[in-house]
Amino acid sequence: MSTVEVPVPTLPFGKRFTRWFGRNTIRIYAVVGFTYLFIPVLYTFAFSFNDSAKSNLTWVGFTFKNWQNPCGAPEVCDALGNSIRIGLIATTVATILGTMIAFALGRHRFRGRSATNTLIFLPMATPEVVLGASLLAMFLNFGINPGFWPTVIAHIMFCISFVVVTVKARIASLDPRLEQAAMDLYANERETFRRITLPLVAPGIAGAALLAFSLSFDDFIITNFNSGTINTFPKFVYVSAGRGIPAQANVVGSSMFFLALFIVLTGELIGRKRRKR
Amino acid sequence: MADASTSSRGDLKLTRITKSYSDFNAVDDLSLTIKEGSFFALLGPSGCGKTTTLRMIAGLEEPTAGSIHIGTTDITTMKPYQRPVNTVFQNYALFPHLSIYENIAFGLRRRGIKDVKSAVDKALDLVELPHLADRKPNQLSGGQQQRIALARAIINRPALLLLDEPLGALDLKLRRQMQIELKWIQKEVGLTFVHVTHDQEEAMTMADTVALMHDGKIEQMGSPADLYDNPKSVFVANFLGQSNLIDGKIVDSDGDNFVVDLFGQKVSVLKSRSSAKDASVLFGIRPEKLRIQPSDADKPGNVLTGGRIVDVSYIGVSTQYQVEMPWGQEIMVFEQNDDGIPPLAKGDGVRLSWEPIFSFALDGHEDATAGSEVEVSE
Amino acid sequence: MAFLQAAAKRANSFTGKPSRLPYLLLLPGLAFLSIFFILPILNLAATSTQSPAASGEIGSYVQTFQFSNYVNAFLESREQFARSFIYATLATLLALAISYPLAYAIAFKSGRWKNLLVVLVVAPFFTSFLLRTIAWKQILGENGPVVGPLRALHLIGPQTTLTASAFAVVTGMTYNFLPFMTLPLYASLDRIDPRTLEAAGDLYANGFTTFRKVTFPLSLPGVVAGTLLTFIPAAGDYVNAAILGNPSTKMVGNVIDSRFFRIVDYPTAAALSFMLMAAILILITVYIRRSGTEELI
Numbered sequence: 001m002s003t004v005e006v007p008v009p010t011l012p013f014g015k016r017f018t019r020w021f022g023r024n025t026i027r028i029y030a031v032v033g034f035t036y037l038f039i040p041v042l043y044t045f046a047f048s049f050n051d052s053a054k055s056n057l058t059w060v061g062f063t064f065k066n067w068q069n070p071c072g073a074p075e076v077c078d079a080l081g082n083s084i085r086i087g088l089i090a091t092t093v094a095t096i097l098g099t100m101i102a103f104a105l106g107r108h109r110f111r112g113r114s115a116t117n118t119l120i121f122l123p124m125a126t127p128e129v130v131l132g133a134s135l136l137a138m139f140l141n142f143g144i145n146p147g148f149w150p151t152v153i154a155h156i157m158f159c160i161s162f163v164v165v166t167v168k169a170r171i172a173s174l175d176p177r178l179e180q181a182a183m184d185l186y187a188n189e190r191e192t193f194r195r196i197t198l199p200l201v202a203p204g205i206a207g208a209a210l211l212a213f214s215l216s217f218d219d220f221i222i223t224n225f226n227s228g229t230i231n232t233f234p235k236f237v238y239v240s241a242g243r244g245i246p247a248q249a250n251v252v253g254s255s256m257f258f259l260a261l262f263i264v265l266t267g268e269l270i271g272r273k274r275r276k277r
Numbered sequence: 278m279a280d281a282s283t284s285s286r287g288d289l290k291l292t293r294i295t296k297s298y299s300d301f302n303a304v305d306d307l308s309l310t311i312k313e314g315s316f317f318a319l320l321g322p323s324g325c326g327k328t329t330t331l332r333m334i335a336g337l338e339e340p341t342a343g344s345i346h347i348g349t350t351d352i353t354t355m356k357p358y359q360r361p362v363n364t365v366f367q368n369y370a371l372f373p374h375l376s377i378y379e380n381i382a383f384g385l386r387r388r389g390i391k392d393v394k395s396a397v398d399k400a401l402d403l404v405e406l407p408h409l410a411d412r413k414p415n416q417l418s419g420g421q422q423q424r425i426a427l428a429r430a431i432i433n434r435p436a437l438l439l440l441d442e443p444l445g446a447l448d449l450k451l452r453r454q455m456q457i458e459l460k461w462i463q464k465e466v467g468l469t470f471v472h473v474t475h476d477q478e479e480a481m482t483m484a485d486t487v488a489l490m491h492d493g494k495i496e497q498m499g500s501p502a503d504l505y506d507n508p509k510s511v512f513v514a515n516f517l518g519q520s521n522l523i524d525g526k527i528v529d530s531d532g533d534n535f536v537v538d539l540f541g542q543k544v545s546v547l548k549s550r551s552s553a554k555d556a557s558v559l560f561g562i563r564p565e566k567l568r569i570q571p572s573d574a575d576k577p578g579n580v581l582t583g584g585r586i587v588d589v590s591y592i593g594v595s596t597q598y599q600v601e602m603p604w605g606q607e608i609m610v611f612e613q614n615d616d617g618i619p620p621l622a623k624g625d626g627v628r629l630s631w632e633p634i635f636s637f638a639l640d641g642h643e644d645a646t647a648g649s650e651v652e653v654s655e
Numbered sequence: 656m657a658f659l660q661a662a663a664k665r666a667n668s669f670t671g672k673p674s675r676l677p678y679l680l681l682l683p684g685l686a687f688l689s690i691f692f693i694l695p696i697l698n699l700a701a702t703s704t705q706s707p708a709a710s711g712e713i714g715s716y717v718q719t720f721q722f723s724n725y726v727n728a729f730l731e732s733r734e735q736f737a738r739s740f741i742y743a744t745l746a747t748l749l750a751l752a753i754s755y756p757l758a759y760a761i762a763f764k765s766g767r768w769k770n771l772l773v774v775l776v777v778a779p780f781f782t783s784f785l786l787r788t789i790a791w792k793q794i795l796g797e798n799g800p801v802v803g804p805l806r807a808l809h810l811i812g813p814q815t816t817l818t819a820s821a822f823a824v825v826t827g828m829t830y831n832f833l834p835f836m837t838l839p840l841y842a843s844l845d846r847i848d849p850r851t852l853e854a855a856g857d858l859y860a861n862g863f864t865t866f867r868k869v870t871f872p873l874s875l876p877g878v879v880a881g882t883l884l885t886f887i888p889a890a891g892d893y894v895n896a897a898i899l900g901n902p903s904t905k906m907v908g909n910v911i912d913s914r915f916f917r918i919v920d921y922p923t924a925a926a927l928s929f930m931l932m933a934a935i936l937i938l939i940t941v942y943i944r945r946s947g948t949e950e951l952i
Contacts, residue, residue, distance in 0.1 A: 127891020
């Protein structure tokens, strides 16, 4: 067998690397970006297994006991319970009120439309300190003490705008011809809404509710102003930050992460399956 | 509502319909009768008011003035869901969250009909897609979606089926096929079809009657052949196919014919094919009706002499010539390549002839370019 | 084309008849916002010009229309004000620099992983933001894995700390508001048809020119939305400054918080809140006008 030596143009390693790097810069960057995003999450997750007594500042040893008994630090579970209760009530009310506004804005022409749009935009453009402080000042003026319900009201207030924006976007992406087609096919206004409009907007409403809950659950500043002696999970974390946060808080934080991821991914999978079917 | 489809049958009658928007009239004092069981096409360039007319018939717009009747029933202010009218929407508007089966059953269910299975199966058979019942709309090709949209409308046996540019999104080959199929289905189900399109070929292939719309008014209405062969205005002559329009003067009357002077040469046109208001006319003749010969040939009929070929394009079945006439105007001639004679060459002197029955005469005060440069694609 | 626009406008409502329905839909939500957003803001405006009651009781104030509260509040806290806007601007620019390539990679280079990656951008934010901020504090802190090696390599001096510094506050803010920047950017980039970019390449634009002349202008709505959604909460934030900062990194939010709770000086807190809100609204208006994206709102 006679072989002809074909000179393979081998570039020096340095040059090959620069070329590879040039082609993949954006991908490498994305990997670095995602690492940056996830470092604190991984840290929180890792330290949920720390066998620490009270403060969770340094690594002591590996244990499952925090996960087996997340209520080992009783304040954690109390605060978590409050956060969930507040979140569920605020989400329900804000989603209903916000969706109604979104339908009015997205499906009707009426006088005062732009004023309404401004009123929806303003709470989102107002810093949380201002929202929290102004609401508390008013409650105090009227002799209402901060606590559970003032906090719920505050959360509904700042969630409405986000619900409106999310649902409105979904309504705007809806082809008006679908509703016209339904009416053309003997569905009256109510049936058209129930059978066509609502099912098609539903994913937007679900997304808005999820957003509202996570905003409410994670809120610290506005809650801190209006909750008085009621403890919420973020408030608990903030207050105990000084003397050290019990590892159970990391368990709760990590669980929320996995729960939310689970909900979003399941929703995505269902959506994908529906589209395939 | 359950008997909406049977109570009011008959011709569709639009009486002096006007639709005004703040700054203009989309439809302007339009009256129109569409015979029951016919295939009617509303043809026109975009913005001519054809879609607005359709939407008013469907009940998606309310006319500013005028009335709409089906048979003896006044439907002018009825809600869309109260009318015995169904629409095949542009881009189909299939409900994305419902299966094909449920899409087709939608209208029957809304009218309170419980047993829809046999009707839906029949509708699916009619459009030859029975195997797709369980799919979702976005799993279907454009052509399939088009047929489902048709089935969804036809299943309700409406007095009137409206088609809003139903074939616009399909590719040319599929469009041709669907044109034939739609026509067949219309014969099969015997419903009145009102078809809105900007595609003249589509309108002419399918419809019994074509109404050509322009600026919110009907420019001319009639059978496709009538519109093509005997246009009554420059817009119609130019919008449907191509026309050679030559300035002329009526100089004499000769039995059934007018004698027309075209820059010193005398030709004739049937009086029945003239819509001239006075002596000044635009004399019209379609390019494919013209015969082209070397200038020394001698042929009977109407003749124009002194032409010179300035451009020749060979396109398979025919050859297109641009012929410059003594008065400077260029005349277009389409010659079938069926006589085995080699095409004439650029620069040749020629004469043009035609059977007098093919020519027509239009009002000479109209703009000779109207309708020729309307954009056809939407 | 006016005809088409008019038709599209009317296509939304079938009859076009004025209806009470939209007002009924708006009523509960707008009533709620009026009572619990507008009214408190007006109340705050009233509070901002009050002065201490004659009784001298702590937390008791009467209306005296003392507009000098604003001047005093501003003079006392101008450093914190300036810091708020500087930190927020820095954090916004940093977030934009980090998010843009990330959003670009997800929109154009991720193929079938696109949806998953979008979820992953948001995912970290389901862990409480306070927990994440505290995690940064510990990672960058004295006992964390970063400071030791940096000191050993003499990249930072033995006395230098990473936490309790302006650097830590700005990076904390950058991190915390990152998804607010990434998501709108991704949304606007994802809407760009890759064929327009190919067309630009076909018309002899090189990579950078394509980006500058085509990609970036098309993504502008996302840039504007993202920078606003980052800047607004950042300017009013005080949690990052409280956890990651030191006394000399206090922001106006910290001052409002402490005036309210520790000193019980409601008028000053109210005046500061009002100035913060006004400053942000003015900046937003100017910004939106200049970037020509009014339709965003």
